[in-house]
Amino acid sequence: MIATALPLVFAAPLLASAILMVVHRPIWARRAVLVGTVGAVLAYGVVLVAATNGGTVLVADIGLWPGGIAIPFVADMFSALMVTATALLTLVCVAFGIVAGEDEQHYFAPFVLALYGGVAGALLTGDLFNLFVCIEVMLLPSYVLISMFGGENRLKAGRIYITYNLLASAVFLFGVAFVYGVIGTVNFAELAGAAKESTAVAVAMGVVLVALAMKSGVVPVHGWLPRTYPETSPAIAAIFSGLHTKVGIYAIYRLYALVYDGDERFLGFAVLFMCLTMAFGAMSAVGEDTIRSVLAFNMVSGIGYILLGVALFGPLGLAAGIFYLLHHMVVKTSLFLSAGAVEVRYGTQRLDELGGLAGREPLLAFAFVGAALSLIGMPPFSGFAGKFVLLQASFAESAYFAAFIILAASLLTLLSMGRVWNSVFWGPVRREPDDTTGTAAVTGAADTDAVVAGNGEGGAVLQKRRTHAKATSPLTHVSPALAAPALVLTLVSLGIGLGAEGLLNLTQQAAAGLTDTSSYIEAVIGR
Amino acid sequence: MTLALGIGVLVAGGVFLVLQRGLVRITFGFVLLGHAANLLFLAAGGTQRREPPIEGTAALGQMADPLPQAFVLTAIVITFGITIYLLVLAAAGKGDDDTERLP
Numbered sequence: 001m002i003a004t005a006l007p008l009v010f011a012a013p014l015l016a017s018a019i020l021m022v023v024h025r026p027i028w029a030r031r032a033v034l035v036g037t038v039g040a041v042l043a044y045g046v047v048l049v050a051a052t053n054g055g056t057v058l059v060a061d062i063g064l065w066p067g068g069i070a071i072p073f074v075a076d077m078f079s080a081l082m083v084t085a086t087a088l089l090t091l092v093c094v095a096f097g098i099v100a101g102e103d104e105q106h107y108f109a110p111f112v113l114a115l116y117g118g119v120a121g122a123l124l125t126g127d128l129f130n131l132f133v134c135i136e137v138m139l140l141p142s143y144v145l146i147s148m149f150g151g152e153n154r155l156k157a158g159r160i161y162i163t164y165n166l167l168a169s170a171v172f173l174f175g176v177a178f179v180y181g182v183i184g185t186v187n188f189a190e191l192a193g194a195a196k197e198s199t200a201v202a203v204a205m206g207v208v209l210v211a212l213a214m215k216s217g218v219v220p221v222h223g224w225l226p227r228t229y230p231e232t233s234p235a236i237a238a239i240f241s242g243l244h245t246k247v248g249i250y251a252i253y254r255l256y257a258l259v260y261d262g263d264e265r266f267l268g269f270a271v272l273f274m275c276l277t278m279a280f281g282a283m284s285a286v287g288e289d290t291i292r293s294v295l296a297f298n299m300v301s302g303i304g305y306i307l308l309g310v311a312l313f314g315p316l317g318l319a320a321g322i323f324y325l326l327h328h329m330v331v332k333t334s335l336f337l338s339a340g341a342v343e344v345r346y347g348t349q350r351l352d353e354l355g356g357l358a359g360r361e362p363l364l365a366f367a368f369v370g371a372a373l374s375l376i377g378m379p380p381f382s383g384f385a386g387k388f389v390l391l392q393a394s395f396a397e398s399a400y401f402a403a404f405i406i407l408a409a410s411l412l413t414l415l416s417m418g419r420v421w422n423s424v425f426w427g428p429v430r431r432e433p434d435d436t437t438g439t440a441a442v443t444g445a446a447d448t449d450a451v452v453a454g455n456g457e458g459g460a461v462l463q464k465r466r467t468h469a470k471a472t473s474p475l476t477h478v479s480p481a482l483a484a485p486a487l488v489l490t491l492v493s494l495g496i497g498l499g500a501e502g503l504l505n506l507t508q509q510a511a512a513g514l515t516d517t518s519s520y521i522e523a524v525i526g527r
Numbered sequence: 528m529t530l531a532l533g534i535g536v537l538v539a540g541g542v543f544l545v546l547q548r549g550l551v552r553i554t555f556g557f558v559l560l561g562h563a564a565n566l567l568f569l570a571a572g573g574t575q576r577r578e579p580p581i582e583g584t585a586a587l588g589q590m591a592d593p594l595p596q597a598f599v600l601t602a603i604v605i606t607f608g609i610t611i612y613l614l615v616l617a618a619a620g621k622g623d624d625d626t627e628r629l630p
Binding site: 129133140144147162166167170173176177178181 | 545550553557560561563564567568570571572573594595598601602605608609612613616619620623
């Protein structure tokens with residue numbers, strides 16, 4: 001019964017998206033469908049975690065074809081945890097979008113739903129080509145969202161984002177074709193262990209892994225991420241930070257565990273690249289001058305930590321990596337939401353224009369500092385537990401260099417987050433809440449007449465949104481409702497940090513499913 | 528061999544165009560890359576060792592593999608949608624696209 005509903009996690013958001021594409025009004029119905037669908041997926045995700053507890057693997061074969069021919073949807077502990085986490089983050093970001101007024105633009109809800117459908121499909125599919133399709137389903141709405149919402153540079157960001165991701169998708173497609181040409185199947189379960197036995201499959205699958213690394217933002221192919229995330233709107237940036245790169249990471253974990261069977265020949269190479277990613281991201285973040293670009297570079301650094309888990313392949317490393325993945329998604333989204341709340345109310349995210357918010361906005365300051373401490377790795381937040389288990393895994397695998405980089409990059413993260421804290425939350429108040437029509441709209445009119453003219457609807461909506469915000473609130477502070485989404489996620493991080501044992505137990509089960517893939521293969525193709 | 532050469536030429540042309548200035552040329556580059564991927568899928572289906580899928584002319588196992596053709600169909604649809612979107616973006620953003628001019 002639970003397994004039969006697996007394809008619905010992919011289909012229901014897409015269906016809801018299609019309906020909302022046509023039916024725009026009334027706005028409360030649109031919100032109800034958006035929140036209801038994502039909330040239902042969240043509830044189902046919790047059920048999935050409970051159902052896969054103990055190593056059960058649930059399979060739904062589409063069209064009742066026998067296993068091996070059907071396109072399967074598979075849920076084990078790892079995918080169940082990811083579905084739950086992504087649904088929770090989407091729900092919180094959607095709440096932020098509603099409070100910030102971004103969903104008044106009627107394409108917000110349908111595209112976010114389509115995006116989430118793609119994410120859920122990619123997390124549950126058991127077929128390489130279907131993974132490609134789901135990632136495209138996730139990216140297509142993102143292309144629209146990134147070039148429709150945001151400041152005056154949104155089209156520039158959109159161009160970089162789309163061309164880069166298209167190139168990565170093309171590489172992915174080439175890789176899938178190579179894999180099919182070499183071994184004649186794209187079913188994960190049938191591919192299991194193939195790359196360890198045959199070098200040709202390892203090379204073909206390597207092309208796929210390179211494409212996934214491009215989509216995840218691993219150094220040296222990370223440049224698109226800090227150039228695009230700061231330019232889009234706050235809610236969209238938060239959604240992207242929670243979902244996008246993480247799907248690529250999930251696929252790398254899944255494919256390396258299944259197809260390469262944790263092949264040790266390539267792991268040293270992977271450790272090197274992940275150390276580079278951690279160090280480069282953390283170093284670059286120190287020199288940035290807007291909140292979101294600091295966060296974007298810290299995100300690159302975080303991707304290094306997460307993928308270090310797969311580079312230190314083994315029960316300990318994988319469990320640590322998955323734990324860090326879940327922690328990072330929550331904390332990063334919380335930080336992007338705090339930054340977004342500041343931007344919505346104060347009209348800027350530049351470090352040198354903001355100041356003294358700690359006294360004015362205690363709730364937001366608490367949400368930010370909690371998430372920042374968690375990102376750095378301070379107890380009692382989840383980051384401490386995450387980095388601690390990663391360090392343990394590095395020592396267990398004698399990767400002392402990686403352990404050193406983990407600590408050094410954490411220090412640099414402390415430096416960059418401290419800089420944001422100092423200039424935005426401490427010091428004199430340098431900027432009053434924005435009660436004009438908003439910086440973005442004003443500069444937009446001055447610099448990019450042509451853009452606004454060419455994309456009139458987006459510009460008009462931006463204006464409308466600002467004036468709407470002006471009419472309904474006195475705008476002296478960030479309202480509690482606007483700070484609440486970030487605060488909720490910071491509290492989730494605190495909860496994970498205090499109850500790390502419980503989540504670690506679940507991620508160890510997820511890791512066990514990756515190190516011993518026999519139950520996955522048994523469930524999908526029955527041998 | 529014909530397929531391999533065709534794919535090679537398409538990839539070369541696609542990469543050349545993707546590296547050009549201006550979104551319209553980049554769009555055409557992606558069209559070429561998409562075609563190259565489609566041909567690669569057909570090649571992956573084993574065109575040399577298989578017969579046309581006409582009943583009575585060959586054994587069932589010898590007939591053309593339908594799966595890569597289904598893949599290609601999906602990939603064509605995706606490429607088509609994205610091409611349109613890229614062209615729209617090129618038209619909507621032409622005013623602020625400073626990559627068109629030499630610096």
